[in-house]
Amino acid sequence: MSKTSKAARSSRAGVKTAGPATGKKKKKWDFRDIATWGPEKHEPGAVIPESGTADQYETGGWRTERPIRDIEKCNDCMICYWGCPDSSIVVKDGKMVGIDLNHCKGCGICAEVCPRDAIEMENEIQARKEEEV
Protein backbone atom coordinates (compact mmCIF):
# COMPACT_ATOMS: atom_id res chain seq x y z
CA MET A 1 0.00 0.00 0.00
CA SER A 2 2.14 2.85 1.22
CA LYS A 3 5.45 3.49 -0.47
CA THR A 4 7.35 3.41 2.78
CA SER A 5 6.17 -0.07 3.65
CA LYS A 6 7.17 -1.44 0.24
CA ALA A 7 10.61 0.14 0.42
CA ALA A 8 11.07 -1.10 3.94
CA ARG A 9 10.05 -4.60 3.00
CA SER A 10 12.69 -4.89 0.33
CA SER A 11 15.35 -4.07 2.93
CA ARG A 12 14.16 -6.81 5.26
CA ALA A 13 16.24 -9.92 5.61
CA GLY A 14 13.19 -12.22 5.63
CA VAL A 15 12.38 -14.56 2.79
CA LYS A 16 9.04 -15.09 1.13
CA THR A 17 8.66 -18.64 -0.09
CA ALA A 18 5.92 -20.62 -1.74
CA GLY A 19 6.12 -23.03 1.18
CA PRO A 20 8.58 -24.26 3.73
CA ALA A 21 12.15 -25.27 2.92
CA THR A 22 12.51 -23.62 -0.47
CA GLY A 23 14.30 -20.39 0.43
CA LYS A 24 17.88 -19.66 -0.43
CA LYS A 25 20.57 -19.43 2.19
CA LYS A 26 20.72 -15.83 3.40
CA LYS A 27 23.61 -13.92 4.85
CA LYS A 28 23.76 -13.27 8.55
CA TRP A 29 21.26 -10.82 10.03
CA ASP A 30 22.87 -7.39 10.22
CA PHE A 31 21.37 -5.62 13.21
CA ARG A 32 24.32 -3.48 14.25
CA ASP A 33 22.25 -0.26 14.21
CA ILE A 34 19.06 -1.86 15.58
CA ALA A 35 18.93 0.69 18.39
CA THR A 36 17.83 3.25 15.78
CA TRP A 37 15.30 1.06 13.95
CA GLY A 38 11.74 2.31 13.49
CA PRO A 39 8.67 0.09 13.00
CA GLU A 40 9.27 -0.59 9.28
CA LYS A 41 12.78 -1.99 9.60
CA HIS A 42 11.93 -4.97 11.77
CA GLU A 43 10.62 -8.26 10.44
CA PRO A 44 6.81 -8.45 10.77
CA GLY A 45 5.80 -10.19 13.98
CA ALA A 46 9.19 -9.60 15.65
CA VAL A 47 10.60 -12.63 13.86
CA ILE A 48 14.39 -12.86 14.13
CA PRO A 49 15.79 -14.11 10.81
CA GLU A 50 18.28 -16.33 12.61
CA SER A 51 18.00 -19.31 14.92
CA GLY A 52 19.61 -20.09 18.25
CA THR A 53 19.77 -16.43 19.25
CA ALA A 54 19.31 -17.23 22.96
CA ASP A 55 23.02 -18.13 22.84
CA GLN A 56 23.76 -14.40 22.72
CA TYR A 57 21.60 -13.56 25.74
CA GLU A 58 22.73 -14.26 29.29
CA THR A 59 20.01 -16.09 31.19
CA GLY A 60 22.11 -17.66 33.94
CA GLY A 61 22.12 -14.55 36.14
CA TRP A 62 19.49 -15.73 38.60
CA ARG A 63 21.13 -19.05 39.47
CA THR A 64 21.27 -19.79 43.22
CA GLU A 65 23.42 -22.92 42.94
CA ARG A 66 26.34 -23.58 40.63
CA PRO A 67 27.50 -26.98 39.33
CA ILE A 68 31.19 -27.66 40.03
CA ARG A 69 32.82 -30.50 38.10
CA ASP A 70 35.56 -32.72 39.49
CA ILE A 71 37.82 -33.39 36.49
CA GLU A 72 39.43 -36.36 38.24
CA LYS A 73 36.10 -38.21 38.61
CA CYS A 74 34.55 -37.31 35.20
CA ASN A 75 34.96 -39.89 32.42
CA ASP A 76 33.06 -37.97 29.70
CA CYS A 77 30.08 -40.35 29.69
CA MET A 78 27.82 -37.48 28.48
CA ILE A 79 24.87 -38.40 30.69
CA CYS A 80 24.89 -34.82 32.06
CA TYR A 81 24.82 -33.54 28.46
CA TRP A 82 21.58 -35.38 27.75
CA GLY A 83 20.13 -34.41 31.12
CA CYS A 84 20.78 -30.67 30.86
CA PRO A 85 17.56 -28.85 29.83
CA ASP A 86 19.50 -25.72 28.80
CA SER A 87 22.28 -27.12 26.58
CA SER A 88 24.79 -25.77 29.09
CA ILE A 89 27.19 -28.75 29.09
CA VAL A 90 30.02 -27.70 26.79
CA VAL A 91 31.44 -30.52 24.71
CA LYS A 92 34.51 -30.42 22.49
CA ASP A 93 35.94 -33.37 20.53
CA GLY A 94 33.85 -35.83 22.50
CA LYS A 95 35.04 -34.51 25.86
CA MET A 96 33.05 -32.67 28.51
CA VAL A 97 35.07 -29.47 28.84
CA GLY A 98 32.94 -27.33 31.12
CA ILE A 99 29.62 -25.74 31.95
CA ASP A 100 28.23 -22.64 30.18
CA LEU A 101 27.45 -20.47 33.20
CA ASN A 102 25.88 -17.77 31.02
CA HIS A 103 22.94 -20.11 30.48
CA CYS A 104 23.06 -22.63 33.37
CA LYS A 105 20.11 -22.00 35.74
CA GLY A 106 21.54 -24.17 38.48
CA CYS A 107 18.76 -26.76 38.39
CA GLY A 108 21.13 -29.53 39.51
CA ILE A 109 19.99 -32.21 37.08
CA CYS A 110 23.59 -32.78 35.93
CA ALA A 111 24.73 -33.42 39.51
CA GLU A 112 21.74 -35.71 40.09
CA VAL A 113 22.25 -37.88 37.00
CA CYS A 114 26.08 -38.13 37.15
CA PRO A 115 26.89 -41.81 37.87
CA ARG A 116 30.33 -40.92 39.29
CA ASP A 117 29.29 -38.01 41.54
CA ALA A 118 31.64 -35.84 39.53
CA ILE A 119 29.36 -32.77 39.76
CA GLU A 120 28.49 -31.03 43.00
CA MET A 121 26.18 -28.07 43.48
CA GLU A 122 27.69 -25.15 45.36
CA ASN A 123 26.02 -22.04 46.73
CA GLU A 124 26.27 -19.41 43.96
CA ILE A 125 27.17 -16.51 46.23
CA GLN A 126 29.85 -18.61 47.89
CA ALA A 127 31.17 -19.61 44.45
CA ARG A 128 31.34 -15.97 43.33
CA LYS A 129 33.20 -14.98 46.49
CA GLU A 130 35.69 -17.77 45.86
CA GLU A 131 36.06 -16.55 42.26
CA GLU A 132 36.93 -13.05 43.46
CA VAL A 133 39.64 -14.47 45.72
Place this chain on the structure above:
Amino acid sequence: MTRVALTGNGAVALALKQVEPDVMAAYPITPQTEIAQNYAQYVADGAVKTEYIAVESEHSAMSSAIGAAAAGARTVTATSSQGFALMWEMLYIAASLRLPITMPVITRALSGPINIHCDHSDSMGGRDSGWIQLYGEDAQEGYDNAIQAFRIAEHMDVRLPVMTMIDGFIISGAIGPLETVADEDVKNFVGEYQALNPLLNVEQPVTVGAFDSLGGWYFEHKVAQNRAMENAMGVIEEVGAEYGVLTGRDYAHFKTHEIEDAEVVLIAIGSAAGNVKSVVDQLRANGKKVGMMKVRTLRPFPYLQIAEALSGARAIGVMDRADSFGAQGGPLYLEVRSAMLEAQSRPQIFNFIYGLGGRDIFPNDIESAVETLERAAAGEKVSPTRHYLNVREG
Protein backbone atom coordinates in the same frame (compact mmCIF):
# COMPACT_ATOMS: atom_id res chain seq x y z
CA MET B 1 -21.88 -20.19 -10.62
CA THR B 2 -24.37 -22.50 -8.98
CA ARG B 3 -27.32 -21.74 -6.73
CA VAL B 4 -27.68 -24.12 -3.78
CA ALA B 5 -29.59 -24.26 -0.50
CA LEU B 6 -27.30 -24.39 2.55
CA THR B 7 -27.17 -23.30 6.17
CA GLY B 8 -24.86 -20.41 7.04
CA ASN B 9 -22.46 -22.89 8.61
CA GLY B 10 -22.65 -25.11 5.54
CA ALA B 11 -21.86 -22.13 3.32
CA VAL B 12 -18.81 -21.15 5.38
CA ALA B 13 -17.53 -24.73 5.57
CA LEU B 14 -17.92 -24.99 1.79
CA ALA B 15 -15.89 -21.81 1.30
CA LEU B 16 -13.09 -23.25 3.45
CA LYS B 17 -13.23 -26.52 1.54
CA GLN B 18 -12.89 -24.70 -1.78
CA VAL B 19 -9.86 -22.78 -0.52
CA GLU B 20 -8.48 -26.04 0.91
CA PRO B 21 -6.01 -24.65 3.46
CA ASP B 22 -3.03 -26.70 4.64
CA VAL B 23 -4.20 -26.90 8.24
CA MET B 24 -7.56 -26.68 10.04
CA ALA B 25 -7.39 -26.76 13.85
CA ALA B 26 -10.83 -26.51 15.41
CA TYR B 27 -12.94 -27.50 18.37
CA PRO B 28 -16.71 -27.77 17.98
CA ILE B 29 -18.92 -25.32 19.88
CA THR B 30 -22.55 -24.31 19.45
CA PRO B 31 -23.49 -22.73 17.06
CA GLN B 32 -20.23 -23.20 15.08
CA THR B 33 -20.25 -27.03 15.43
CA GLU B 34 -21.47 -27.70 11.92
CA ILE B 35 -18.35 -26.04 10.45
CA ALA B 36 -15.96 -28.24 12.46
CA GLN B 37 -18.13 -31.27 11.67
CA ASN B 38 -18.51 -30.60 7.93
CA TYR B 39 -14.82 -29.91 7.52
CA ALA B 40 -13.88 -33.08 9.40
CA GLN B 41 -16.18 -34.93 7.00
CA TYR B 42 -14.46 -33.36 3.97
CA VAL B 43 -11.13 -34.58 5.37
CA ALA B 44 -12.50 -38.07 6.14
CA ASP B 45 -13.96 -38.31 2.63
CA GLY B 46 -10.65 -37.34 1.07
CA ALA B 47 -12.29 -34.29 -0.52
CA VAL B 48 -9.46 -32.07 0.80
CA LYS B 49 -5.81 -32.66 1.62
CA THR B 50 -5.99 -30.41 4.69
CA GLU B 51 -4.35 -31.62 7.91
CA TYR B 52 -7.22 -31.54 10.43
CA ILE B 53 -6.04 -31.10 14.01
CA ALA B 54 -8.76 -32.27 16.41
CA VAL B 55 -7.77 -30.29 19.51
CA GLU B 56 -9.10 -30.50 23.08
CA SER B 57 -10.05 -26.84 23.51
CA GLU B 58 -10.20 -23.52 21.70
CA HIS B 59 -7.05 -22.34 23.46
CA SER B 60 -5.36 -25.29 21.80
CA ALA B 61 -7.16 -24.63 18.51
CA MET B 62 -5.70 -21.14 18.28
CA SER B 63 -2.33 -22.30 19.62
CA SER B 64 -2.19 -25.04 16.96
CA ALA B 65 -3.22 -22.56 14.29
CA ILE B 66 -0.42 -20.22 15.40
CA GLY B 67 2.11 -23.04 15.31
CA ALA B 68 0.96 -24.19 11.89
CA ALA B 69 0.93 -20.67 10.46
CA ALA B 70 4.39 -19.93 11.88
CA ALA B 71 5.62 -23.16 10.32
CA GLY B 72 4.47 -21.85 6.95
CA ALA B 73 1.00 -23.36 6.45
CA ARG B 74 -2.18 -21.65 5.23
CA THR B 75 -4.25 -22.11 8.37
CA VAL B 76 -7.87 -21.77 9.51
CA THR B 77 -9.96 -22.34 12.59
CA ALA B 78 -13.53 -21.41 13.57
CA THR B 79 -15.32 -20.71 16.82
CA SER B 80 -18.16 -19.10 18.80
CA SER B 81 -18.81 -17.49 22.17
CA GLN B 82 -17.07 -19.23 25.11
CA GLY B 83 -14.65 -20.84 22.67
CA PHE B 84 -13.77 -17.39 21.38
CA ALA B 85 -13.27 -16.24 24.96
CA LEU B 86 -11.01 -19.22 25.70
CA MET B 87 -8.84 -18.24 22.71
CA TRP B 88 -8.35 -14.79 24.17
CA GLU B 89 -4.64 -14.61 24.94
CA MET B 90 -3.79 -16.51 21.76
CA LEU B 91 -5.80 -14.07 19.60
CA TYR B 92 -3.30 -11.39 20.53
CA ILE B 93 -0.36 -13.72 19.85
CA ALA B 94 -1.67 -14.59 16.37
CA ALA B 95 -2.04 -10.90 15.50
CA SER B 96 1.25 -9.74 17.00
CA LEU B 97 3.18 -12.55 15.28
CA ARG B 98 1.52 -11.22 12.08
CA LEU B 99 0.20 -14.65 11.10
CA PRO B 100 -2.44 -14.58 8.35
CA ILE B 101 -4.80 -17.06 10.00
CA THR B 102 -8.47 -16.79 9.04
CA MET B 103 -11.34 -17.65 11.34
CA PRO B 104 -15.09 -17.68 10.79
CA VAL B 105 -16.81 -16.64 14.03
CA ILE B 106 -20.44 -17.66 14.46
CA THR B 107 -21.51 -14.98 16.88
CA ARG B 108 -23.17 -16.00 20.13
CA ALA B 109 -23.76 -14.45 23.54
CA LEU B 110 -21.19 -14.87 26.31
CA SER B 111 -22.35 -16.39 29.60
CA GLY B 112 -23.91 -15.70 32.01
CA PRO B 113 -26.66 -16.50 32.39
CA ILE B 114 -25.73 -19.41 30.14
CA ASN B 115 -27.13 -18.61 26.73
CA ILE B 116 -26.32 -20.24 23.41
CA HIS B 117 -28.11 -17.74 21.16
CA CYS B 118 -27.00 -14.90 18.97
CA ASP B 119 -25.50 -11.64 19.95
CA HIS B 120 -22.15 -10.00 19.25
CA SER B 121 -20.58 -10.07 22.73
CA ASP B 122 -17.95 -12.59 21.64
CA SER B 123 -16.49 -10.96 18.52
CA MET B 124 -17.01 -7.39 19.76
CA GLY B 125 -14.96 -8.24 22.82
CA GLY B 126 -12.10 -9.21 20.50
CA ARG B 127 -12.18 -6.00 18.49
CA ASP B 128 -8.92 -4.74 19.98
CA SER B 129 -7.02 -8.02 19.67
CA GLY B 130 -5.36 -6.95 16.43
CA TRP B 131 -7.53 -9.08 14.12
CA ILE B 132 -9.24 -7.66 11.08
CA GLN B 133 -13.00 -8.02 11.56
CA LEU B 134 -15.53 -8.42 8.74
CA TYR B 135 -19.24 -8.86 9.54
CA GLY B 136 -21.66 -10.55 7.16
CA GLU B 137 -25.42 -10.15 6.98
CA ASP B 138 -26.34 -13.55 5.60
CA ALA B 139 -24.90 -16.90 4.48
CA GLN B 140 -23.85 -15.42 1.13
CA GLU B 141 -21.79 -12.72 2.81
CA GLY B 142 -20.39 -15.25 5.27
CA TYR B 143 -19.27 -17.40 2.33
CA ASP B 144 -17.90 -14.45 0.33
CA ASN B 145 -16.09 -12.95 3.32
CA ALA B 146 -14.55 -16.30 4.27
CA ILE B 147 -12.96 -16.53 0.80
CA GLN B 148 -11.82 -12.89 0.67
CA ALA B 149 -10.33 -13.20 4.17
CA PHE B 150 -7.41 -15.26 2.82
CA ARG B 151 -6.46 -12.62 0.26
CA ILE B 152 -6.68 -9.81 2.82
CA ALA B 153 -4.79 -11.65 5.57
CA GLU B 154 -2.05 -12.89 3.26
CA HIS B 155 -1.43 -9.58 1.47
CA MET B 156 2.23 -8.69 2.03
CA ASP B 157 1.31 -5.18 3.19
CA VAL B 158 -1.10 -6.62 5.76
CA ARG B 159 -0.08 -10.05 7.16
CA LEU B 160 -2.73 -9.95 9.88
CA PRO B 161 -5.30 -12.55 10.91
CA VAL B 162 -8.89 -12.02 9.75
CA MET B 163 -12.10 -13.10 11.44
CA THR B 164 -15.36 -13.19 9.50
CA MET B 165 -18.62 -13.10 11.44
CA ILE B 166 -22.10 -14.38 10.76
CA ASP B 167 -24.92 -14.41 13.30
CA GLY B 168 -25.34 -17.61 15.31
CA PHE B 169 -28.48 -19.66 14.55
CA ILE B 170 -30.27 -16.80 12.74
CA ILE B 171 -27.83 -17.26 9.85
CA SER B 172 -25.62 -20.20 10.85
CA GLY B 173 -28.51 -22.62 11.33
CA ALA B 174 -31.04 -21.32 8.81
CA ILE B 175 -31.12 -22.76 5.31
CA GLY B 176 -31.06 -20.16 2.57
CA PRO B 177 -30.01 -19.66 -1.04
CA LEU B 178 -26.29 -19.45 -1.81
CA GLU B 179 -24.55 -18.55 -5.06
CA THR B 180 -21.36 -20.59 -5.01
CA VAL B 181 -18.18 -19.87 -6.91
CA ALA B 182 -16.56 -22.72 -8.88
CA ASP B 183 -13.77 -24.55 -7.01
CA GLU B 184 -11.22 -23.57 -9.62
CA ASP B 185 -12.22 -19.89 -9.47
CA VAL B 186 -11.89 -19.87 -5.69
CA LYS B 187 -8.45 -21.50 -5.89
CA ASN B 188 -7.31 -18.99 -8.51
CA PHE B 189 -8.74 -16.09 -6.53
CA VAL B 190 -6.89 -16.93 -3.31
CA GLY B 191 -3.77 -18.01 -5.22
CA GLU B 192 -0.79 -19.98 -3.98
CA TYR B 193 0.11 -19.40 -0.36
CA GLN B 194 3.22 -17.29 0.27
CA ALA B 195 4.78 -18.02 3.65
CA LEU B 196 6.85 -15.25 5.23
CA ASN B 197 9.81 -16.35 7.37
CA PRO B 198 8.44 -19.90 7.81
CA LEU B 199 9.86 -21.94 10.70
CA LEU B 200 10.19 -25.02 8.51
CA ASN B 201 12.58 -23.40 6.05
CA VAL B 202 15.77 -25.18 7.14
CA GLU B 203 17.86 -23.09 4.76
CA GLN B 204 16.87 -19.90 6.59
CA PRO B 205 16.24 -20.75 10.25
CA VAL B 206 14.29 -18.10 12.18
CA THR B 207 13.32 -17.38 15.77
CA VAL B 208 9.60 -16.81 16.41
CA GLY B 209 8.16 -15.47 19.65
CA ALA B 210 11.41 -14.23 21.19
CA PHE B 211 11.44 -12.24 24.44
CA ASP B 212 11.48 -8.46 24.05
CA SER B 213 12.34 -6.78 27.33
CA LEU B 214 12.50 -3.20 28.58
CA GLY B 215 14.70 -1.34 26.13
CA GLY B 216 13.51 -3.61 23.32
CA TRP B 217 11.22 -2.99 20.35
CA TYR B 218 7.74 -3.92 21.62
CA PHE B 219 6.50 -0.37 21.03
CA GLU B 220 7.82 -0.30 17.44
CA HIS B 221 6.13 -3.63 16.71
CA LYS B 222 2.80 -2.30 17.99
CA VAL B 223 3.17 0.72 15.66
CA ALA B 224 3.93 -1.68 12.80
CA GLN B 225 0.78 -3.67 13.66
CA ASN B 226 -1.38 -0.58 13.43
CA ARG B 227 0.26 0.47 10.16
CA ALA B 228 -0.62 -2.97 8.79
CA MET B 229 -4.22 -2.27 9.86
CA GLU B 230 -4.10 1.04 8.00
CA ASN B 231 -2.80 -0.80 4.93
CA ALA B 232 -5.65 -3.29 5.29
CA MET B 233 -8.15 -0.45 4.81
CA GLY B 234 -7.24 -0.22 1.11
CA VAL B 235 -6.52 -3.91 0.64
CA ILE B 236 -10.01 -4.88 1.86
CA GLU B 237 -11.50 -2.58 -0.80
CA GLU B 238 -9.20 -3.84 -3.56
CA VAL B 239 -9.99 -7.48 -2.76
CA GLY B 240 -13.71 -6.69 -2.47
CA ALA B 241 -13.73 -5.04 -5.89
CA GLU B 242 -11.78 -7.89 -7.49
CA TYR B 243 -14.20 -10.38 -5.95
CA GLY B 244 -16.99 -8.34 -7.51
CA VAL B 245 -15.46 -8.75 -10.97
CA LEU B 246 -15.33 -12.52 -10.41
CA THR B 247 -18.79 -12.98 -8.88
CA GLY B 248 -20.86 -9.86 -9.53
CA ARG B 249 -20.97 -9.26 -5.78
CA ASP B 250 -18.54 -6.49 -4.87
CA TYR B 251 -17.71 -5.58 -1.30
CA ALA B 252 -16.67 -2.36 0.45
CA HIS B 253 -16.33 -1.39 4.11
CA PHE B 254 -20.03 -0.68 4.41
CA LYS B 255 -23.16 -0.45 2.33
CA THR B 256 -25.70 2.35 2.41
CA HIS B 257 -29.35 2.34 1.40
CA GLU B 258 -31.48 5.44 0.78
CA ILE B 259 -29.14 7.79 2.65
CA GLU B 260 -28.70 10.53 0.03
CA ASP B 261 -31.54 12.72 1.31
CA ALA B 262 -32.19 10.86 4.57
CA GLU B 263 -32.82 12.94 7.69
CA VAL B 264 -32.55 9.95 9.98
CA VAL B 265 -30.22 7.00 9.43
CA LEU B 266 -30.05 3.65 11.21
CA ILE B 267 -26.76 1.76 11.32
CA ALA B 268 -26.70 -1.99 11.84
CA ILE B 269 -24.20 -4.83 11.68
CA GLY B 270 -24.96 -8.50 11.03
CA SER B 271 -28.27 -10.13 10.20
CA ALA B 272 -30.46 -7.33 11.57
CA ALA B 273 -29.35 -5.15 8.65
CA GLY B 274 -31.80 -7.05 6.46
CA ASN B 275 -34.68 -6.31 8.83
CA VAL B 276 -33.71 -2.65 9.00
CA LYS B 277 -33.58 -2.42 5.21
CA SER B 278 -37.11 -3.76 4.79
CA VAL B 279 -38.43 -1.33 7.42
CA VAL B 280 -36.61 1.55 5.68
CA ASP B 281 -38.27 0.58 2.40
CA GLN B 282 -41.71 0.53 4.04
CA LEU B 283 -41.17 3.91 5.69
CA ARG B 284 -39.85 5.35 2.44
CA ALA B 285 -43.06 4.19 0.75
CA ASN B 286 -44.88 6.30 3.35
CA GLY B 287 -42.77 9.32 2.41
CA LYS B 288 -40.39 9.27 5.38
CA LYS B 289 -36.82 10.36 4.80
CA VAL B 290 -35.13 7.35 6.33
CA GLY B 291 -31.93 5.59 5.30
CA MET B 292 -29.60 2.95 6.60
CA MET B 293 -26.00 1.82 6.68
CA LYS B 294 -24.77 -1.76 7.05
CA VAL B 295 -21.24 -1.95 8.45
CA ARG B 296 -19.00 -4.75 7.18
CA THR B 297 -15.51 -3.73 8.38
CA LEU B 298 -15.23 -3.03 12.09
CA ARG B 299 -11.42 -3.42 12.18
CA PRO B 300 -9.86 -1.43 10.67
CA PHE B 301 -12.76 0.98 11.29
CA PRO B 302 -13.37 3.16 8.20
CA TYR B 303 -14.15 6.24 10.28
CA LEU B 304 -13.38 8.88 7.66
CA GLN B 305 -15.58 7.22 5.02
CA ILE B 306 -18.38 6.76 7.53
CA ALA B 307 -18.17 10.37 8.69
CA GLU B 308 -18.41 11.53 5.09
CA ALA B 309 -21.32 9.23 4.24
CA LEU B 310 -23.37 10.27 7.28
CA SER B 311 -22.65 13.97 7.48
CA GLY B 312 -25.95 14.89 5.78
CA ALA B 313 -28.13 13.20 8.40
CA ARG B 314 -29.83 15.04 11.26
CA ALA B 315 -30.11 12.08 13.61
CA ILE B 316 -28.31 8.75 13.56
CA GLY B 317 -29.30 5.59 15.40
CA VAL B 318 -26.56 3.02 15.97
CA MET B 319 -27.85 -0.47 16.68
CA ASP B 320 -25.66 -2.66 18.88
CA ARG B 321 -26.15 -6.37 19.49
CA ALA B 322 -23.61 -6.20 22.32
CA ASP B 323 -23.05 -3.81 25.19
CA SER B 324 -19.94 -2.22 26.61
CA PHE B 325 -20.93 -2.14 30.25
CA GLY B 326 -20.34 1.20 31.87
CA ALA B 327 -19.29 2.88 28.63
CA GLN B 328 -21.34 5.59 26.93
CA GLY B 329 -22.96 2.92 24.77
CA GLY B 330 -22.40 -0.26 22.77
CA PRO B 331 -19.21 -0.85 20.78
CA LEU B 332 -20.46 0.17 17.31
CA TYR B 333 -22.08 3.28 18.80
CA LEU B 334 -18.78 4.33 20.38
CA GLU B 335 -17.00 3.92 17.05
CA VAL B 336 -19.59 5.82 15.01
CA ARG B 337 -20.00 8.58 17.59
CA SER B 338 -16.24 9.08 17.64
CA ALA B 339 -16.02 8.98 13.82
CA MET B 340 -18.65 11.71 13.49
CA LEU B 341 -16.31 14.23 15.11
CA GLU B 342 -14.61 14.18 11.69
CA ALA B 343 -17.86 15.02 9.86
CA GLN B 344 -18.65 18.36 8.21
CA SER B 345 -21.87 18.64 10.19
CA ARG B 346 -22.58 17.09 13.56
CA PRO B 347 -25.77 14.96 13.62
CA GLN B 348 -27.26 13.80 16.89
CA ILE B 349 -26.34 10.19 17.58
CA PHE B 350 -28.26 7.66 19.66
CA ASN B 351 -27.64 4.08 20.69
CA PHE B 352 -30.16 1.26 20.41
CA ILE B 353 -29.23 -1.98 22.14
CA TYR B 354 -31.18 -4.97 20.86
CA GLY B 355 -31.12 -8.73 20.47
CA LEU B 356 -28.96 -9.67 23.46
CA GLY B 357 -28.95 -13.42 24.10
CA GLY B 358 -30.92 -14.02 20.91
CA ARG B 359 -33.88 -11.75 21.76
CA ASP B 360 -35.91 -11.23 18.60
CA ILE B 361 -36.13 -7.87 16.93
CA PHE B 362 -39.41 -7.05 15.13
CA PRO B 363 -40.23 -4.42 12.51
CA ASN B 364 -42.13 -2.38 15.11
CA ASP B 365 -38.98 -2.27 17.28
CA ILE B 366 -37.04 -0.79 14.40
CA GLU B 367 -39.92 1.61 13.66
CA SER B 368 -39.84 2.77 17.29
CA ALA B 369 -36.12 3.52 16.92
CA VAL B 370 -36.86 5.56 13.81
CA GLU B 371 -39.60 7.45 15.69
CA THR B 372 -37.13 8.30 18.46
CA LEU B 373 -34.68 9.62 15.87
CA GLU B 374 -37.41 11.64 14.15
CA ARG B 375 -38.35 13.27 17.45
CA ALA B 376 -34.69 14.22 18.00
CA ALA B 377 -34.39 15.49 14.41
CA ALA B 378 -37.50 17.65 14.99
CA GLY B 379 -35.77 19.34 17.91
CA GLU B 380 -37.27 17.39 20.80
CA LYS B 381 -34.91 16.61 23.68
CA VAL B 382 -34.15 12.87 23.62
CA SER B 383 -32.15 11.10 26.32
CA PRO B 384 -28.54 10.45 25.29
CA THR B 385 -28.40 7.21 27.28
CA ARG B 386 -28.93 3.75 25.81
CA HIS B 387 -32.32 2.95 24.32
CA TYR B 388 -33.27 -0.73 24.49
CA LEU B 389 -35.38 -2.41 21.82
CA ASN B 390 -37.81 -5.17 22.85
CA VAL B 391 -36.62 -5.37 26.44
CA ARG B 392 -39.12 -6.14 29.22
CA GLU B 393 -39.53 -3.20 31.56
CA GLY B 394 -41.97 -3.25 34.42
